Amino acid sequence: MIEIRFHGRGGQGAVTAANILAEACFKEGKDVQAFPMFGVERRGAPVTAFLRVDDRPIRIKSQIYNPDIVAVLDTTLLEAVDVTSGLKKDGTVIINTDLDIKDIEIKAKKLALVDATKIAMDHGLGSKAAPIVNTSILGSFPRATEMVSIESVIKAIKEKSPAKAEENARAAEDAYKNTRVFE
């Protein structure tokens, strides 16, 4: 079983990201379970969402405490939230950032960096003050991990995007090409 935790801010689409990635993995024959941190969401406040993916039926219904993968949709969260809390030893962290790897203090076996904010803006997703980066960060998953293909991610985005499906799909493809992976 692969367990994933998304950190975002209310309005960035972390919960939708978990649902779209669930759909992509489901398309590849996996059982999936996606859910938000069971809270009350407010725009701008830290939001957590979860995803489980397995070849076998998933039964466990608790939140995720020891993720294999953490995705951070907002660089400012690195200072506000302990994003690597409980991360498995051989875990992966995917971060939306324009920083250089040497300026990232997060410790993980594998780090994947993508400037999802710039990509979202390039594709007209959200506003400068509130870019919608979730589909861009999803494009990084097939680059940083083996869990899903970019084709399935794009297909899921096209089906599940509430608006601008094509732009979201192209943003994911862009992110897939421009994710920097460090091990």
Next chain:
Amino acid sequence: MVKKVIYGNHAVSYGARDSRVEVIAAYPITPQTQVVELLSEFCASGELKAKFIKVESEHSAMAACVGASAAGARAFTATSSQGLALMHEMLHWASNARHPIVMANINRAMGPPWSIWTDQNDSIAQRDTGWLQFYCSTNQEVYDTTIQAFKICENDKVLLPGMLILDAFVLSHTSEVVDMPPQEEIDEFLPPYEAKYKLDLDDPRAFGGLMFPDWYYELKYKQHRSMEKALKIIEDVGREFGERFGRYYGLVEEYRIDDAEIVLVVSSTVAQTSKEAVDLLRKEGMRIGLVRIRTFRPFPKEKIRKIASKVDMMIVIDRNISFGSEGVFYTETKAALYNEKSRPPVYGVIIGLGGRDVRVEDIMNIAKKGKNNKLEINKINWWGVKL
């Protein structure tokens, strides 16, 4: 067959749509709102040919369902927590007047203090209103139970309303894979509702009149008998559903109890997490299994007795509390066993009130404490209480 990744709430909506409900009367409340939102979209698009009635309160929602059912329609609503509490009077009405209304209740803790998270106190408090209660543990079961509930409740031998129940957020807002059979196959399983007695201008009848003491008592006897008869109907319908669609249901779900010494008695999503715990404990050599109580009303006493007769210990894990007494599944389990010649000790644990997360480790540690005789008997074991 369509497989989709959907919220538990939407599993209810799809289940109601595929049951071809005719009247929906509803009032929004977190975390239920998505259920009726999607149903209103189905009605607006014409995908579902039902009358959608917006009402000013949950009390009115149930009153409208009662009226619709009295007129012979298949009626549906959904609510949660305070909304369910506000319906209380009408819940008695629906059952006493023998209207087979189906309702989804999203288990949400009662305020104050305000909580939107799960526990069972809202639905447990409606235990004695004469509704069948089904506690679901996966989104698939939510969808399947919505359809089965109509078939069970509308059965001539039952004619009582039914409540399907799912945990706030842990199911309501969680996306899981749900397999939905083709509409034609569901139509074969669940034909249209034909009310035997209904409001009809050509055949006028009085409903809800005054009943003197010489016969009221007999009607209560009959209402209770119908609940008892529902035990078999629930199993028959669950079996037929299984034969048609490959997923079998009954009053309880047994898991690895064949050679078990310790059996956990659980319900709702806690049961799914507990299965994981049972597997891990089995690997450590513990002979443990679980029984998930799916149908709480009518209560499956015989099933509990049969399982209890073969085990050394039962541990009932409740996500509810009857203040001044104990967990309600605990009380009911013990009561079912009291007159048995031999019965195992039964321990009661309270867990996860107000949505406190229930983890695999919690269940494993409860079982280990039980095995080492460290749980208290005849007292509530408050799991993880910080005071």
